[in-house]
Amino acid sequence: MAKSGKGPKGKKITFNVAKNCIKITFDGRKRLDLSKMGITTFPKCILRLSDIDELDLSRNLIKKIPDSIAKFQNLRWLDLHSNYIDKLPESIGQMTSLLYLNVSNNRLTSSGLPVELNQLKNIRTVNLGLNHLDSVPTTLGALKELHEVGLHDNLLSNIPHSIAKLPKLKKLNTKRNPFPQPQASEAFIDSIKRLDNLYLVEAKDLCASCLKKCQQAREKLNKIKNMVMGTPRKAIFSSLVSPNSTAKEHQDDWR
Incomplete structure (x- = not known):
């Protein structure tokens, strides 16, 4: 049996353990839920379950995501929030079925976001909040299907216009970033005033x-x-x- 990170009380995450953690969602999707299990390394045994639709590895102690994650070609939903990840693999760009990606509350820096993210042409939600980003790659502006983007609680001084101009963007959360001005320029405001739920600076911060x-x-x-x-x-x-x-x-x- 393949072995990987440890769960509660030193329990090994084996193939059988992982298989028993598969749940069927209300819409018939297969979700592998390994959240809150104290996993310290990505469990390679789950690669044998590459036909799953959703993968939840949130609230663990994982530091690195391997390139082999691209084997999940059917994955539509990937939740990695609240770990210790400082870099995403370049192979993530091959997961073109992804609709939802949550990597908030990690240790990601701007250099830890690969250019290959711009290959996720179908993705609709990306949450990069609660990290250490001091800039946002303009390549995210190529993701024309994006509806929601989370950039809150980072080290950002500006937001690329290419993101604000995304045609289907409905929600952009930029709260608690050290913007030098109330919120960029008037041109920036004009380009995003159409958004239904835009988080701008509060009066007390002006x-x-x-x-x-x-x-x-x-x-x-x-x-x-x-x-x-x-x-x-x-x-x-x-x-x-x-x-x-x-x-x-x-x-x-x-x-």
Whole structure:
């Protein structure tokens, strides 16, 4: 039997143990759930279960993901959050069936994200939050099917425009990053204002001058709104005090 990391009380993660951890999801997918088992190394024995649809190795002590993970060609859902991973393998780009990838709460740096991520053409959700990223690879902008991107709690000073312009992006979480300005430039704001759920900087984080500008803009908007709401409808055609002479003479006909 192939052996790998240890689980609770020194239990070995063998092929049989892994096989018994397979669950069927509500939509009929096969999920291998090895979360919270104290695994310290990627269990190579699970490569024999390469036909699974979902793999959960979250909340363990794993430091390295091997290139062999690409054998999971049918994998649609991969959860590696809350481990000690500092680098993703280049082979992850071969897992083109992936729709969901969660590697949050690890030790990933910008150099630990391979360029090959741009090959995940079908992926819809990527969570890179709670890591040590000081920049985001612009190659993520090639993932046109992305709906959600998590970049919160990192060391980012800016967000690439290529990500903000993703055509199907609905949610972008950039909270708790050391942005030098309230949130990049006006051009950046314009490119992402269409998002349904965008996390921007809070008022308490704005400098005095920027906060004043925001307040003035809001006051101006409210003033315009009040003017529109308070203007009588008949004033729109104030110049038309009475029907002209021709219309008055023939009003019985056109009525």
